[in-house]
Amino acid sequence: MFYREAGQFKTSYEADQALFPIRQDRIGLAVILLIAFVGIPLTANDFVLTSIMIPFLVFSLSAIGLNILTGFAGQLSLGTGAFMGVGAYAAYKLTSLFPDVNVIVMVLCSGFFSAAIGAVFGLPSLRIKGLYLAVTTLAAQFFLEWCFIRIPWLYNYNASGAIEIPSRDMFGILVTGPEATPLTRYFIVLAITSVIALLMANVLRGRIGRSWMMIRDMDIAAELMGIRPLQTKLLAFAVSSFICGVAGAMMVFFWLSAAEPSSYSIKLSFQILFMVILGGLGSLSGAFMGAAFIWILPVVLKFVPGMLGFDIEAATVEHLTFMIVGALIIFFLIVEPHGFARLWQIGKQKLRVWPFPY
Amino acid sequence: MNAIVSNLAQPVGQPKTAERDLLLRVDNVSLSFGGVKAITNISFDIQKGEIRAIIGPNGAGKTSMLNVINGFYHPQEGTITWRGEVRRKMKPYEAASQGIARTFQNVALFKGMTTLDNIMSGRSLKMHRNFLWQMAWFGPARQEEIEHRRKVEDIIDFLEIQAIRKTPVGKLPYGLQKRVELGRALAMEPELLLLDEPMAGMNLEEKEDMSRFIVDVNQEFGTTIALIEHDMGVVMDLSDRVVVLDYGKKIADGPPEEVQASQAVIDAYLGVSH
Amino acid sequence: EDTNYVPLLTYRTGAYAGSGIHIANGMHDYLAMLNERDGGIGGVKIAIEECETGYDAQKGVECYESTKGKNALVYNPYSTGITLQLIPKASVDKIPMLSMGYGLSAAAVGNTFPWIFNVPDTYWDGASVAIKYIAEQEGGLEKLKGKKIGYIFLDAGYGREPIPLLEQLSTKYGFELVQYPVPGKEMQNQSSQWLNIRRDRPDYMVMWGWGAMTPTAVKEAVKTRFPMDKLIGVWWSAGDEDAAAGGEAAKGYKAMNFSGVGSDFAALGDIKKLVIDAGKSQTDPSSFASTLYNRGVLNSVIIAEAIRNAQEKTGKKVLTGEDMRIGLESLDLTADRLAEIGLADFAHPMKVTCEDHAGGNPVFIQEWDGKQWQKASDWIEPMTDVVRPLLEAAAKEYAEKNAPWPARTEACPN
Amino acid sequence: MLYDIFIGPFVQMVEMPDFFLQVLWEGFVAGILYALIALGFVLIFKASGVFNFAQGIMVVFAGLTLVGFYESGVPALLALLLTIGVMGALAYGIERFVMRPLVNQPDIILLMATIGLTYFLIGLGEFVFGGEPKRMIAEELGLPTGSTAIEMGERGLVILQHIDIAAAVIAILMVTALGIFFNKTRIGRALRAVADDHQAALSVGISLNQIWAIVWFAAGLVALATGIMWGARSDVSFALEIVAFKALPVLILGGFTSIPGAIIGGLIIGFGEKIGEIYWGGLVGGGIESWLAYIIALIFLLFRPQGLFGERIIERV
Amino acid sequence: MQTQEMTRTKAPAGAGDAILSVNNIEVIYDHVILVLKGVSLTIPRGGIVALLGANGAGKTTTLKAISNLLGAERGEVTKGKIVFKGDEVQALSPNDLVRKGCIQVMEGRHCFGHLSIEENLLTGAYTRKDGAAAIKADLEMVYNYFPRLRERRQSQAGYTSGGEQQMCAIGRALMSRPEMILLDEPSMGLAPQLVEEIFEIVKQLNEREGVSFLLAEQNTNVALRYATYGYILEAGRIVLDGDAKALRDNEDVKEFYLGVGGEGRKSFRNVKHYKRRKRWLA
Ligand SMILES: Nc1ncnc2c1ncn2[C@@H]1O[C@H](COP(=O)(O)OP(=O)(O)OP(=O)(O)O)[C@@H](O)[C@H]1O
Ligand SMILES: Nc1ncnc2c1ncn2[C@@H]1O[C@H](COP(=O)(O)OP(=O)(O)OP(=O)(O)O)[C@@H](O)[C@H]1O
Ligand SMILES: [Mg+2]
Numbered sequence A: 001m002f003y004r005e006a007g008q009f010k011t012s013y014e015a016d017q018a019l020f021p022i023r024q025d026r027i028g029l030a031v032i033l034l035i036a037f038v039g040i041p042l043t044a045n046d047f048v049l050t051s052i053m054i055p056f057l058v059f060s061l062s063a064i065g066l067n068i069l070t071g072f073a074g075q076l077s078l079g080t081g082a083f084m085g086v087g088a089y090a091a092y093k094l095t096s097l098f099p100d101v102n103v104i105v106m107v108l109c110s111g112f113f114s115a116a117i118g119a120v121f122g123l124p125s126l127r128i129k130g131l132y133l134a135v136t137t138l139a140a141q142f143f144l145e146w147c148f149i150r151i152p153w154l155y156n157y158n159a160s161g162a163i164e165i166p167s168r169d170m171f172g173i174l175v176t177g178p179e180a181t182p183l184t185r186y187f188i189v190l191a192i193t194s195v196i197a198l199l200m201a202n203v204l205r206g207r208i209g210r211s212w213m214m215i216r217d218m219d220i221a222a223e224l225m226g227i228r229p230l231q232t233k234l235l236a237f238a239v240s241s242f243i244c245g246v247a248g249a250m251m252v253f254f255w256l257s258a259a260e261p262s263s264y265s266i267k268l269s270f271q272i273l274f275m276v277i278l279g280g281l282g283s284l285s286g287a288f289m290g291a292a293f294i295w296i297l298p299v300v301l302k303f304v305p306g307m308l309g310f311d312i313e314a315a316t317v318e319h320l321t322f323m324i325v326g327a328l329i330i331f332f333l334i335v336e337p338h339g340f341a342r343l344w345q346i347g348k349q350k351l352r353v354w355p356f357p358y
Numbered sequence B: 001m002n003a004i005v006s007n008l009a010q011p012v013g014q015p016k017t018a019e020r021d022l023l024l025r026v027d028n029v030s031l032s033f034g035g036v037k038a039i040t041n042i043s044f045d046i047q048k049g050e051i052r053a054i055i056g057p058n059g060a061g062k063t064s065m066l067n068v069i070n071g072f073y074h075p076q077e078g079t080i081t082w083r084g085e086v087r088r089k090m091k092p093y094e095a096a097s098q099g100i101a102r103t104f105q106n107v108a109l110f111k112g113m114t115t116l117d118n119i120m121s122g123r124s125l126k127m128h129r130n131f132l133w134q135m136a137w138f139g140p141a142r143q144e145e146i147e148h149r150r151k152v153e154d155i156i157d158f159l160e161i162q163a164i165r166k167t168p169v170g171k172l173p174y175g176l177q178k179r180v181e182l183g184r185a186l187a188m189e190p191e192l193l194l195l196d197e198p199m200a201g202m203n204l205e206e207k208e209d210m211s212r213f214i215v216d217v218n219q220e221f222g223t224t225i226a227l228i229e230h231d232m233g234v235v236m237d238l239s240d241r242v243v244v245l246d247y248g249k250k251i252a253d254g255p256p257e258e259v260q261a262s263q264a265v266i267d268a269y270l271g272v273s274h
Numbered sequence C: 001e002d003t004n005y006v007p008l009l010t011y012r013t014g015a016y017a018g019s020g021i022h023i024a025n026g027m028h029d030y031l032a033m034l035n036e037r038d039g040g041i042g043g044v045k046i047a048i049e050e051c052e053t054g055y056d057a058q059k060g061v062e063c064y065e066s067t068k069g070k071n072a073l074v075y076n077p078y079s080t081g082i083t084l085q086l087i088p089k090a091s092v093d094k095i096p097m098l099s100m101g102y103g104l105s106a107a108a109v110g111n112t113f114p115w116i117f118n119v120p121d122t123y124w125d126g127a128s129v130a131i132k133y134i135a136e137q138e139g140g141l142e143k144l145k146g147k148k149i150g151y152i153f154l155d156a157g158y159g160r161e162p163i164p165l166l167e168q169l170s171t172k173y174g175f176e177l178v179q180y181p182v183p184g185k186e187m188q189n190q191s192s193q194w195l196n197i198r199r200d201r202p203d204y205m206v207m208w209g210w211g212a213m214t215p216t217a218v219k220e221a222v223k224t225r226f227p228m229d230k231l232i233g234v235w236w237s238a239g240d241e242d243a244a245a246g247g248e249a250a251k252g253y254k255a256m257n258f259s260g261v262g263s264d265f266a267a268l269g270d271i272k273k274l275v276i277d278a279g280k281s282q283t284d285p286s287s288f289a290s291t292l293y294n295r296g297v298l299n300s301v302i303i304a305e306a307i308r309n310a311q312e313k314t315g316k317k318v319l320t321g322e323d324m325r326i327g328l329e330s331l332d333l334t335a336d337r338l339a340e341i342g343l344a345d346f347a348h349p350m351k352v353t354c355e356d357h358a359g360g361n362p363v364f365i366q367e368w369d370g371k372q373w374q375k376a377s378d379w380i381e382p383m384t385d386v387v388r389p390l391l392e393a394a395a396k397e398y399a400e401k402n403a404p405w406p407a408r409t410e411a412c413p414n
Numbered sequence D: 001m002l003y004d005i006f007i008g009p010f011v012q013m014v015e016m017p018d019f020f021l022q023v024l025w026e027g028f029v030a031g032i033l034y035a036l037i038a039l040g041f042v043l044i045f046k047a048s049g050v051f052n053f054a055q056g057i058m059v060v061f062a063g064l065t066l067v068g069f070y071e072s073g074v075p076a077l078l079a080l081l082l083t084i085g086v087m088g089a090l091a092y093g094i095e096r097f098v099m100r101p102l103v104n105q106p107d108i109i110l111l112m113a114t115i116g117l118t119y120f121l122i123g124l125g126e127f128v129f130g131g132e133p134k135r136m137i138a139e140e141l142g143l144p145t146g147s148t149a150i151e152m153g154e155r156g157l158v159i160l161q162h163i164d165i166a167a168a169v170i171a172i173l174m175v176t177a178l179g180i181f182f183n184k185t186r187i188g189r190a191l192r193a194v195a196d197d198h199q200a201a202l203s204v205g206i207s208l209n210q211i212w213a214i215v216w217f218a219a220g221l222v223a224l225a226t227g228i229m230w231g232a233r234s235d236v237s238f239a240l241e242i243v244a245f246k247a248l249p250v251l252i253l254g255g256f257t258s259i260p261g262a263i264i265g266g267l268i269i270g271f272g273e274k275i276g277e278i279y280w281g282g283l284v285g286g287g288i289e290s291w292l293a294y295i296i297a298l299i300f301l302l303f304r305p306q307g308l309f310g311e312r313i314i315e316r317v
Numbered sequence E: 001m002q003t004q005e006m007t008r009t010k011a012p013a014g015a016g017d018a019i020l021s022v023n024n025i026e027v028i029y030d031h032v033i034l035v036l037k038g039v040s041l042t043i044p045r046g047g048i049v050a051l052l053g054a055n056g057a058g059k060t061t062t063l064k065a066i067s068n069l070l071g072a073e074r075g076e077v078t079k080g081k082i083v084f085k086g087d088e089v090q091a092l093s094p095n096d097l098v099r100k101g102c103i104q105v106m107e108g109r110h111c112f113g114h115l116s117i118e119e120n121l122l123t124g125a126y127t128r129k130d131g132a133a134a135i136k137a138d139l140e141m142v143y144n145y146f147p148r149l150r151e152r153r154q155s156q157a158g159y160t161s162g163g164e165q166q167m168c169a170i171g172r173a174l175m176s177r178p179e180m181i182l183l184d185e186p187s188m189g190l191a192p193q194l195v196e197e198i199f200e201i202v203k204q205l206n207e208r209e210g211v212s213f214l215l216a217e218q219n220t221n222v223a224l225r226y227a228t229y230g231y232i233l234e235a236g237r238i239v240l241d242g243d244a245k246a247l248r249d250n251e252d253v254k255e256f257y258l259g260v261g262g263e264g265r266k267s268f269r270n271v272k273h274y275k276r277r278k279r280w281l282a
């Protein structure tokens, strides 16, 4: 009975189509935003900001990106890492070519490059489907990774082959580079992620979002209803890659501050895919939940033995972390294949009928 | 409801034979898959505003015929004339944009979406706000969304599925899924509505409901309907003309009573006369 | 209780664990031995904490962030990728970073990189030694003209680092340099590279391998019947398992080294007795005193000596990162001192200065005799004259690319 | 430039025939080894529609177990038997704790579960066996280790490793055996039925539990064979897991469900990759092997979306 | 009330010798959606029992609960018990149940799309151990029942027409030589002639081989003609049961399920919209 919707009547379609039609959800969101914008900055230390919150937000954003492609448009992609890399390298090149332009503008612009590349690799999706499509995205992954290594122009001919982010400021405050405070970087990442998430929430509940889901759920029927499959899929590839690109650029600009090609390897692709699936395919809030689980859990697990007073070797902790994360992934898939988002919904459903079991 | 009245509505009960009233004509169409001849040299036509039934035994080629009409299959031979224009190799989405909508034999709803979204998806072709507007939401995009939502709500009312508006369709019972599918096709405001066994798996009461919807759609909005159905009661009561296929060939074509009496049809399809 | 906190970024998991485990053991065991035997350094125990990176840059940064708050004295990332990411961070956080014989070569320029140390050598020193050694075999640098030298390397920051120097030397001495990159994913699948090598028939091969890449390369070299005595690995390709993968047939494989071979050192005896036999380490006794293990020991020796030095210089017992930097920057590890700590001849004496954080110390060549590594040459000096200007230029370029790069503010300790 | 692309490589092939033969041989061997991994994937895919991502780590795991037993003093052949036992237990465990609860779930969920399994096995493997690479006990198992050099012309030499020949023989034997198993037995038909529709398979009385335990065990055996062969070439280490990615293009090329497809796909990729890398790779800086296989597969796919031997993707309304 | 009375007084024929009895089962999907709220059925050995009811009443769910296929849909039986041939079967796996002689023809065909029609039929014989010849003979029998299938035997099932798939699904179940068949909407999508034929087959099998049937059907008319006993399910509860004949004569059933209300059969064209209220729910 805690989660009670009764008595909340929608009197207009506007109200019914709001993002969060139910009051409890709106309150919940407000609380989360309050924590994110006020609570965390006031309480968190540098470690929490740089090693937990910033990566968490970056991953959430890329999970949103992948979710659009895989969760909403139904095109399985294993190339997320590389698309993020395109964003990172594009942003890096842009900032070194136009050193005076605001980095944030550059980070956002980098998305267009990854969008273009994503669309190119999306072309075969017209003919190739499902797991078979995974191979084209894998081709993208490995080919782009190879480009990051083999085209020295991309990393300004650095001997190390890595990109290193120079310090840049905005309105007199350092926003990138080692001297930028974690808090500044946190706020930027938070702002970009929330704005993009909001914009995407809008797109997804409208015509375009629906057309993606139509393609996902039954492409033949969608086509017979007037959806042009190629255009729709390419748009999904482009939008998804755009977001992943921005996330990739943020990853190196506001988090790692230097990146090698291996930072954008297939491992990253899988990490993001995990987040999307565990969070719930086709759910924006799921992207956040999945990112939290996959990124934060291992970090936290590392500290558990120490806190409990066990003296376990770092490597053993790592092994155990692997096992636990693997087992939990399977566990959660079994509990709810549709991810945390669905789990949350069912939880709400239970709250609704509480204290009765159903 | 009037909102979705097609502007091409035809007064009912007028003679339906004039050539200018011809909506679609199929001429000598043949279709085969590898060795299987699904359709052999079939011709028939559909008049504006009529309910045209296609019947025949299982595997006769009825579904394939619909697939040919809306461009999902491309016949090896023959032509299709749509509103006086001969068309070839049309893409399915082009057929949709020309006003052909359909439902499917094996329900082909978008399983991950709610009833509302499924029906809204039928309006895709009528919505035009671009990506940027959609991102911003407030303003034109929302306006458009609400405008179409109104029409969709009309359809929901019409089909009496208000209660399941927000339910994901995957979990609905079969009969309701078929109804939602009809709603989705109606949302396209089609000129020609192709129904593939809309009443399979329904009990009598639901068949009655469904019949009522079909008749209403036909009469009130003048939508032309091509209907595949195995329940002879329904076919006989609803249709204006019936074409009968067997093994990919046309064996009869005409008003229901005539067809029902034809010996060829009885042998091939009906078995004992009904 | 006061301690000096030394985090060790190690990897005992992942694709590079094969090399990483020995390093980690060596580093850990020496420091643990000091705690056992001497009660730490200067009477203050060393708090040793390993953080597992899995050779992964993201996790490396995470380790750094999670430990730096505990007053970390120095970082040893053991991955060029992690080093690159930490260079700017460490410089801002004022914690020295010791990348012993790896990382960014340009970091040797202390004026630009006051917080980064790469004694005893940079990769460029190493590459120059390899070329010098080849020249010695051929009978002089001028004999290099017209020779073909292949360079097979792990295609990552690590393996690409020496290329600029090798190219420079190739133009200077007129030999042809042929590159054979091995993608990280294909480490264990090098048949293409070795087929190419077979076709190109280089006179010598220089190898920058790490983890599973090295043993695979050695095996492939044996398979394609490349003359093993013409294959020279960097000091990170000098592991015992690396060569053992080729077995008897790998006889003649050479690798550079700058840390002691074997267990005949008093300090190692102490480690064995006080740490390993006492069950205070993860070291598998059979891998004790292997090349990479000893490398890890040397790493800890430098840390320990820097701590001692810093304690002397600052008069404090419990140090901070900044104190540690002073200790590192005025480190002078003489032969006498090495003997004093029970490691006579374990390494070449090394001295760090404000200008030179690497030292360009000589290295020697060891050779696999089919069962064991044997020392096969004397100490060979790198071509400092070629390397140093390149280092200066690279440092300058780095600072420019990363402008505004903070100028050195730390006074030289002496 | 044009010469380098269109003429040079062919001139080289003709001028150095021994080398060309060697390249072909290496391509053949690589192909066989890829095929071995792909075979493991095909088995499970065919029998459950699951894309088993964990095949790569199973290879490592099998290899490590074998070497682990040997190192702890068990004679080689006994170690082999024990390892087979362990793979059986693993198969049972996977069936019981991963597959059974996930019956009838969409492909992607099952794919994810196998990735979760991969994580788990990596952790477990490193926990039990440690992270160091281990030497494969090929000799002790009675596999040939030497090499034969065939002289050709004056300086020409083609070197054949005996272990590679053994790998080819084993692969061909396994493919034949599995091919017969799938096509000629009632279980084979049941496997394909399961892959199509879990629920319907249940409804006609096919025991998914039994079937899955069988195929995972078979995949475990294939993994063991793969582990021995790959391990003998390099070493048994966790880095090997990555090689499994190579199986993907092979699989896609051959078709997910075809056993001969795995072999033929493997060979196409093996030859294509080696020839591409050796004769053309240098033009763009080398290392193209890391993606060439995918591009080859992609090109084939554009013409046959279901792979060379895959079952037609059914599209019907 | 008349209907209630009927439920109480008339037990299904031969209840003492029930091949299958379902006692007061409850089914929940996803841990929260309660679908069956206490359903009890008895199928006598050699009987044909029809399970009728509107869309979403829970017919399919009941059948799946019996054949233990709910697990695959995240549903579970939370209460009650199911007894088949004297043993409780809730804990058995579906294949054990098939071995025991109870097979289900699933709603919506569920043919194995990539297998040919013939292979589909052969999977039906998976659990049989009585040799290739017997299986071959049965294959012939199925082909004789459905000549259309013989024509399409080599086609991939995924490409055959809806009706062909339906025949294939039924034929597949027959191949297992069951003692009890749970038929879920067998007539769906079949031509009228075939519908009759299928029910004739049901009758033949029942009479000649003593196979028992539980039919979930929408086509009440035919179903009640062939069945001996019927249950009517509404919203997860049995609201009415009785001999087929008694049900056929029941006024409510006539009106709502057979379409022959007071004034005979109405034309589909002229049905008027009115809010139906089932009397037994009142
Ligand atoms: N894509 C295809 N490939 C191969 N054969 C096909 C294909 N589509 C249809 N067929 C075959 O063509 C014939 C006609 O099929 P169709 O689906 O049109 O029949 P139908 O009249 O709709 O039958 P039903 O009433 O059973 O649905 C069938 O025998 C079917 O097997
Ligand atoms: N997997 C599921 N998860 C949740 N609810 C379900 C699921 N399957 C069925 N239901 C619900 O259970 C109820 C009963 O469904 P069921 O399929 O048993 O009905 P039915 O009587 O067979 O209907 P029909 O005549 O349409 O086949 C329906 O309301 C349906 O929405
Ligand atoms: Mg049909």
Ligand SMILES: [Mg+2]
Residues within 6 Å of the ligand: B174, E059, E060, E061, E107, E184
């Ligand atoms: Mg049903």
